[in-house]
Amino acid sequence: MKQGMAEKFQLHEIRPGIFQLELPTPYPIGPVYVYLIKKDPITLIDVGVNSPESLTALRKQLQHLGVKINQIERLLITHGHSDHYGAAQTLKEEGAKAVVIHPRDWDKVTDRRDYYLRMKPYLAQMGMPSDYLEYFVKFIVWETPYARDLEEVQNLRDGELLFWEDLKLEVMHTPGHSPGHVVLLCSKEKWAITGDFIFTHITPDPIIDITPSGYRTPSMPLHMESLKRFAARGITTFFPGHRERKGRTEAALKEMKKRMKHKRESYLEILAKGPLTPFQLMRRLYPTSRKGEAFVLLSEVIGRLDLLEIDEAVISWRKAGLIFYGLKEGKI
Ligand SMILES: [Zn+2]
Ligand SMILES: [Zn+2]
Structure with missing residues (x-):
């Protein structure tokens, strides 16, 4: 027993x-x-x-x-x-x-x-x-x-x-x-x-x-x-x-370093096409994601954007009550 x-x-x-x-x-x-x-x-x-x-x-x-x-x-x-x-x-x-x-x-x-x-x-x-x-x-x-x-x-x-x-x-x-x-x-x-x-x-x-x-x-x-x-x-x-x-x-x-490098590249690639809000960026990265996943995925996106901003690869600005991120050269 x-x-x-x-x-x-x-x-x-x-x-x-x-x-x-x-x-x-x-x-x-x-x-x-x-x-x-x-x-x-x-x-x-x-x-x-x-x-x-x-x-x-x-x-x-x-x-x-x-x-x-x-x-x-x-x-x-x-x-x-x-x-x-x-x-x-x-x-x-x-x-x-x-x-x-x-x-x-x-x-x-x-x-x-x-x-x-x-x-x-x-x-x-x-x-x-x-x-x-x-x-x-x-x-x-x-x-x-x-x-x-x-x-x-x-x-x-x-x-x-x-x-x-x-x-x-x-x-x-x-x-x-x-x-x-x-x-x-x-x-x-x-x-x-x-x-x-x-x-x-x-x-x-x-x-x-x-x-x-x-x-x-x-x-x-x-x-x-x-x-x-x-x-x-x-x-x-x-x-x-x-x-x-x-x-x-x-x-x-x-493993973490590898994942970070890979993600950094995909973020920059998408933002090269034009500035986006973090939510828009999240949808481009995860087009099939469900509503229930949005908060965690948005947390990830904002976190990576913070790092890119510290690296001076991207900048952020406010427009009409929204926050946009774009490549450093691409501000509108
Ligand atoms: Zn936890
Ligand atoms: Zn936990």
């Missing part, structure tokens, strides 16, 4: 006392990996969405490991996206002691609706038509049950050291994919738990972020900067939040 259960759950002990749990999400990315550190203080890194399916999967796996929710001292959230923090408030109400997250993502996890809605005027300036904007609002409503707002969050600082009896992890702030994203480094053994910061085969797209004061965070340039700082830390193995259970830093960075 015990044997059967172990097979069913296929618990992955990535390091002694550290378990990689797999939880379902309603998103196209598929399941999310969260990490249980079964050492004192018991810590869960990311928690999955707030759906009955995910909570049941989490409870079963914790039970199998002999951990009760009220024994969890700390829910450590890598970043404020629903697949990583969505169930935290529910787990807190069931007895988990504290939720820690970098302050730059507090606004999202305490008022998700406001965070998304303040993007709306900005998306309109980027050329997103009204039927797409309506769809975006529908998405916010659809997602609501999967991500409960947190009532109380505690600070997680860059450079902070977290200690267990035989383990020390360093919090590294890696803004980009999300402005408050953090990864956890074990410098001694050269591995890290990395949330949505780095993957081998997918580009972790920096999502559009408007601060409560209305400033647009340059997500992609920040992400590139974070990758550089991460690469300098000599971490060889990472345990991400999705898809691959384990990745190699060197291979992932190499």
Whole structure:
């Protein structure tokens, strides 16, 4: 019987006392990996969405490991996206002691609706038509049950050291994919738990972020900067939040560079034909994309345009309430 259960759950002990749990999400990315550190203080890194399916999967796996929710001292959230923090408030109400997250993502996890809605005027300036904007609002409503707002969050600082009896992890702030994203480094053994910061085969797209004061965070340039700082830390193995259970830093960075170069060329090729709004550019790049994909794809486009603007390959300007991008020589 015990044997059967172990097979069913296929618990992955990535390091002694550290378990990689797999939880379902309603998103196209598929399941999310969260990490249980079964050492004192018991810590869960990311928690999955707030759906009955995910909570049941989490409870079963914790039970199998002999951990009760009220024994969890700390829910450590890598970043404020629903697949990583969505169930935290529910787990807190069931007895988990504290939720820690970098302050730059507090606004999202305490008022998700406001965070998304303040993007709306900005998306309109980027050329997103009204039927797409309506769809975006529908998405916010659809997602609501999967991500409960947190009532109380505690600070997680860059450079902070977290200690267990035989383990020390360093919090590294890696803004980009999300402005408050953090990864956890074990410098001694050269591995890290990395949330949505780095993957081998997918580009972790920096999502559009408007601060409560209305400033647009340059997500992609920040992400590139974070990758550089991460690469300098000599971490060889990472345990991400999705898809691959384990990745190699060197291979992932190499793949990413290849993808970036390829995309840069296609962006410049399209803009050579004339200036476009980011939304128009997104439709040229992804003509068959669906409405539900528009926000993530637009995030990618804006991120790459930011990089091209820093490189002085493109410039942007406003005209009739819209933002246009064109090759540096092609301004109208
Ligand atoms: Zn994310
Ligand atoms: Zn994720």
